Amino acid sequence: MKNVEHVMTAAQLEALARAHFAQIEGLMETTHVGGGHVRVRLVDGTSERHLRPGGTVSGPTQMMLADTAAYFLVLSLVGPVPLAVTTHLSINFMRKPAPGPLEADARILKLGKRLAVCDVLLGDPEAPVAHAQVTYSIPPPDHR
Amino acid sequence: MKNVEHVMTAAQLEALARAHFAQIEGLMETTHVGGGHVRVRLVDGTSERHLRPGGTVSGPTQMMLADTAAYFLVLSLVGPVPLAVTTHLSINFMRKPAPGPLEADARILKLGKRLAVCDVLLGDPEAPVAHAQVTYSIPPPDHR
Amino acid sequence: MKNVEHVMTAAQLEALARAHFAQIEGLMETTHVGGGHVRVRLVDGTSERHLRPGGTVSGPTQMMLADTAAYFLVLSLVGPVPLAVTTHLSINFMRKPAPGPLEADARILKLGKRLAVCDVLLGDPEAPVAHAQVTYSIPPPDHR
Amino acid sequence: MKNVEHVMTAAQLEALARAHFAQIEGLMETTHVGGGHVRVRLVDGTSERHLRPGGTVSGPTQMMLADTAAYFLVLSLVGPVPLAVTTHLSINFMRKPAPGPLEADARILKLGKRLAVCDVLLGDPEAPVAHAQVTYSIPPPDHR
Numbered sequence: 001m002k003n004v005e006h007v008m009t010a011a012q013l014e015a016l017a018r019a020h021f022a023q024i025e026g027l028m029e030t031t032h033v034g035g036g037h038v039r040v041r042l043v044d045g046t047s048e049r050h051l052r053p054g055g056t057v058s059g060p061t062q063m064m065l066a067d068t069a070a071y072f073l074v075l076s077l078v079g080p081v082p083l084a085v086t087t088h089l090s091i092n093f094m095r096k097p098a099p100g101p102l103e104a105d106a107r108i109l110k111l112g113k114r115l116a117v118c119d120v121l122l123g124d125p126e127a128p129v130a131h132a133q134v135t136y137s138i139p140p141p142d143h144r
Numbered sequence: 145m146k147n148v149e150h151v152m153t154a155a156q157l158e159a160l161a162r163a164h165f166a167q168i169e170g171l172m173e174t175t176h177v178g179g180g181h182v183r184v185r186l187v188d189g190t191s192e193r194h195l196r197p198g199g200t201v202s203g204p205t206q207m208m209l210a211d212t213a214a215y216f217l218v219l220s221l222v223g224p225v226p227l228a229v230t231t232h233l234s235i236n237f238m239r240k241p242a243p244g245p246l247e248a249d250a251r252i253l254k255l256g257k258r259l260a261v262c263d264v265l266l267g268d269p270e271a272p273v274a275h276a277q278v279t280y281s282i283p284p285p286d287h288r
Numbered sequence: 289m290k291n292v293e294h295v296m297t298a299a300q301l302e303a304l305a306r307a308h309f310a311q312i313e314g315l316m317e318t319t320h321v322g323g324g325h326v327r328v329r330l331v332d333g334t335s336e337r338h339l340r341p342g343g344t345v346s347g348p349t350q351m352m353l354a355d356t357a358a359y360f361l362v363l364s365l366v367g368p369v370p371l372a373v374t375t376h377l378s379i380n381f382m383r384k385p386a387p388g389p390l391e392a393d394a395r396i397l398k399l400g401k402r403l404a405v406c407d408v409l410l411g412d413p414e415a416p417v418a419h420a421q422v423t424y425s426i427p428p429p430d431h432r
Numbered sequence: 433m434k435n436v437e438h439v440m441t442a443a444q445l446e447a448l449a450r451a452h453f454a455q456i457e458g459l460m461e462t463t464h465v466g467g468g469h470v471r472v473r474l475v476d477g478t479s480e481r482h483l484r485p486g487g488t489v490s491g492p493t494q495m496m497l498a499d500t501a502a503y504f505l506v507l508s509l510v511g512p513v514p515l516a517v518t519t520h521l522s523i524n525f526m527r528k529p530a531p532g533p534l535e536a537d538a539r540i541l542k543l544g545k546r547l548a549v550c551d552v553l554l555g556d557p558e559a560p561v562a563h564a565q566v567t568y569s570i571p572p573p574d575h576r
Contacts, residue, residue, distance in 0.1 A: 001270055059518045060496035067492055086491045087403070088376055088423065090234040090522040092261050092277055094254040109275055110238040114402065115375070117236050119263075119275060126145055131253055131263060133236055133277060135376065203374045204355055208348035230347045231547070232520055232567065234378040258546065259519070279520065289558055378522040380549050380565055382542040397563055398526040405524050407551075407563060414433055419541055419551060421524055421565060 001108050004036045006076045013038075013072045020082050028068055031103065038073040040065065042102045056096045062122055062130050063091055069104035070118040070134035077111055084136050087115070091132040097123055106134070114138055145252050148180045150220045157182075157216045164226050172212055175247065182217040184209065186246045200240040206266055206274050207235055213248035214262040214278035221255055228280050231259070235276040241267055250278070258282055289396050292324045294364045301326075301360045308370050316356055319391065326361040328353065330390045344384045350410055350418050351379055357392035358406040358422035365399055372424050375403070379420040385411055394422070402426055433540050436468045438508045445470075445504045452514050460500055463535065470505040472497065473535045488528045494554055494562050495523055501536035502550040502566035509543055516568050519547070523564040529555055538566070546570055 008016075010030040017024055032039035042057065042065050067086055074084055102123060110117040116136045123129030152160075154174040161168055176183035186201065186209050211230055218228055246267060254261040260280045267273030296304075298318040305312055320327035330345065330353050355374055362372055390411060398405040404424045411417030440448075442462040449460075464471035474489065474497050499518055506516055534555060542549040548568045555561030 059499055059521070060492065063495045063499075063521070064492035067495075086525050088522070088524050089491070089495070090277060090378055090520070092253070092279065092520050093518050094261055109236070109272055117238055117275070128253055131261070131277065133234060133275065135236065203377070204348065204352035207351045207355075207377070211347055211351075230381050232378070232380050233347070233351070234376070234522055236376050237374050378565060380541070380567065382549055397524070397560055405526055405563070416541055419549070419565065421522060421563065423524065 001036045001111070004077060004108055004111065006033050007079050008076045009033060012080075013075060016075065016080055016082070017072075024068065028065065030072055032105075033072075033076050036108045037105055038069055038076050039103055039105045040069040040072055042104075056099075057102055057129075059093055062093065062097070062102070063089065063132075065102065065104045066091060066106075066120045066122060066130065066132040067134060069106035069120050070132075070136060073106040073108060073118055074116045074136045074138070077108060077116070078138055081139060083139050084116075086134060087137045088135040089132060091130055093130050095123070095127060095129050097129045102129065112138075114140075145180045145255070148221060148252055148255065150177050151223050152220045153177060156224075157219060160219065160224055160226070161216075168212065172209065174216055176249075177216075177220050180252045181249060182213055182220050183247055183249045184213040184216055186248075200243075201246055201273075203237055206237065206241070206246070207233065207276075209246065209248045210235060210250075210264045210266060210274065210276040211278060213250035213264050214276075214280060217250040217252060217262055218260045218280045218282070221252060221260070222282055225283065227283050228260075230278060231281045232279040233276060235274055237274050239267070239271060239273050241273045246273065256282075258284075289324045289399070292365060292396055292399065294321050295367050296364045297321060300368075301363060304363065304368055304370070305360075312356065316353065318360055320393075321360075321364050324396045325393060326357055326364050327391055327393045328357040328360055330392075344387075345390055347381055350381065350385070350390070351377065351420075353390065353392045354379060354394075354408045354410060354418065354420040355422060357394035357408055358420075358424060361394040361396060361406055362404045362424045362426070365396060365404070366426055369427065371427050372404075374422060375425045376423040377420060379418055381418050383411070383415060383417050385417045390417065400426075402428075433468045433543070436509060436540055436543065438465050439511050440508045441465060444512075445507060448507065448512055448514070449504075460497065462504055464537075465504075465508050468540045469537060470501055470508050471535055471537045472501040472504055473533050475533055488531075489534055489561075491525055494525065494529070494534070495521065495564075497534065497536045498523060498538075498552045498554060498562065498564040499566060501538035501552055502564075502568060505538040505540055505550055506548045506568045506570070509540060509548070510570055513571060515571050516548075518566060519569045520567040521564060523562055525562050527555070527559060527561050529561045534561065544570075546572075 118134045120132040250264045264276040408420040550566045552564040
C-alpha cells in the first residue's frame with residue numbers, strides 16, 4: 001500500500017510502549033517507520049528467557065516479536081490506540097535464527113475501519129527465519 | 145530467495161497441468177516463471193461457477209487459484225512431481241476482486257528437502273485481494 | 289458454545305443455497321443443524337472436477353467444503369445474510385480422503401456482532417482428513 | 433485419535449521442562465496427560481510480564497501457552513525429543529481471559545513420522561479464550 005500515512009514516529013511508539021508495556025523495555029526497539037512498513041529489532045535475543053534447546057531464539061519470542069511489530073505498525077497508522085487487539089496470527093517457522101539481534105519487518109496489506117491485516121517477515125528477507133500474517137481489530141472511535 | 149533455479153518453464157507447467165488436471169484447462173494460465181516467483185492468472189473469473197452473491201470471484205475459487213500458483217511454483221523448482229501435496233494453507237480475504245482476470249503471484253520463502261513454504265498475493269500487490277501462506281510437502285525421491 | 293440458537297433449518301439453508309449458489313446444487317447437502325454444529329456432505333466427491341492425482345478429493349474441493357460448512361453454520365445462527373464473507377481460513381490437510389462422500393462438521397467457537405469464528409473437521413473426527421479455522425465477517429444490520 | 437499411547441507422564445514432562453526450559457518453571461504446570469490430550473495451566477497469569485493494557489493475559493503469553501501445550505503433547509506421544517520444533521501455528525484470539533489461571537487443552541489430530549498436528553483450546557471449552565492449530569516437526573531418529 002503506497003498511499004498510507006504514518007501518524008506516529010519511532011520515538012512516539014517507543015514512548016507509548018514504555019508507558020503501557022514496561023516489560024518490553026530493553027528487549028525490542030523500533031528501527032524504522034515509513035512507507036507502510038515498521039521494523040522492530042529484538043535486542044535481547046540471547047537472554048536465557050528467550051532461548052530454547054539448541055541456542056536459538058524461541059518460537060514464542062519470535063511470535064512476540066512479530067505481534068509487536070504488527071501492533072506498532074497499526075498504531076503508527078491509526079494513532080495511539082492501546083486497546084487495539086490481535087484477532088488472528090498465523091506463523092511459519094522456517095529457519096533457525098542466528099545468535100544476535102533479530103529484526104521483524106511488518107508491512108500493511110489492508111487498513112480497514114475495523115480490521116488491519118499485516119504481513120511480517122523475521123530475519124533476512126531473502127532467507128527469512130519466519131513469516132507471519134497478523135490481523136488487528138481496531139476499536140471504534142468511541143471505545144478508544 | 146535469490147539463488148533459486150527454476151527447472152520447468154511456463155509451457156511445461158501448462159502441459160503437466162493439462163495431463164493431470166484436465167479440469168483447470170481454460171480456467172487458469174501461467175503468465176510468469178522466474179526469480180523465485182510463478183504467476184498464474186484466472187482467465188475464467190466471471191464464469192457462473194466461480195462467482196458468489198455480489199458478482200465477485202468466490203472465496204473457494206481464490207483459494208484454488210492461490211493453491212495452484214503455489215503448486216506450480218513448487219513444481220517449477222523441484223521438477224514434475226505431481227504427488228506433492230498441500231499440508232497447510234492460511235488465507236486472508238481483504239478486498240472484493242474486480243470483475244475480470246485475477247492474477248496470483250506466488251513467491252518461494254523456503255525450499256527444504258521435505259517442505260516448501262510459499263507466499264501468495266492475489267490481485268494488485270499494492271492493494272491485494274487476498275494473501276495466502278501455502279506449505280507443500282515434497283515426497284522423497286523414491287516415492288515420486 | 290451450548291446456548292446458541294439456530295434460526296434456520298437444513299431445508300432453509302438448502303433453499304438459500306439453491307437460490308444464491310446454483311453451482312453447489314447436487315454437490316453438497318446439509319445433513320445436520322443443531323447444538324452449535326452444522327454438517328455438510330460432499331456428495332459428488334468422485335466427480336473428475338474435484339479429484340487430483342492419486343484419485344482423492346482435491347485440496348481446493350476440501351477448502352470449498354470447509355468454507356461452505358462454516359458459511360451455513362453462520363447463516364443458521366444469524367439468519368439469511370448472504371453477504372456474510374469469509375475473512376480468514378486456515379486449513380491443515382492431514383490424510384487422503386477415501387473415495388466416496390466426505391462430511392464436514394462445523395462448530396461455532398465465537399459468535400460476535402461482527403465476527404464469527406468456526407472450527408471445521410473433515411472426515412472421521414477420530415482420524416480427520418483436514419481441520420480448518422474459518423472466520424466470517426457479518427455485515428451490520430443496515431447493510432444486509 | 434483414540435488409539436494413541438502416551439509414553440511420558442506429567443511428572444516426566446515437568447522434569448524435562450525444568451532441565452531444558454528453566455524459564456517456564458513456576459509459570460506453567462502440566463495438569464493432565466491421557467487419551468490424546470495434554471493440559472497445561474498458566475499459573476503465573478497475573479505477573480506484570482504477561483499482561484497487557486486492560487489487565488488481561490497478553491496475546492504472546494497465550495501463544496506461548498498454546499505452543500507449550502502442543503509441545504508437551506508431542507513429547508508425551510513420541511518421548512523426550514527436545515529438538516522437535518514448531519513449523520506452524522495459527523491462533524484466533526476470541527475473548528479476553530479473566531484474571532487468574534488460564535488452561536490450555538491440546539489434542540492430537542495427526543501423529544505422523546515427521547509431522548504432528550495439534551488442536552489447542554485455551555480457557556473454557558464452551559467459550560474459549562483462544563483456539564490454535566499447531567504443527568510440530570519431529571526429527572528423524574538419527575537426529576535426536
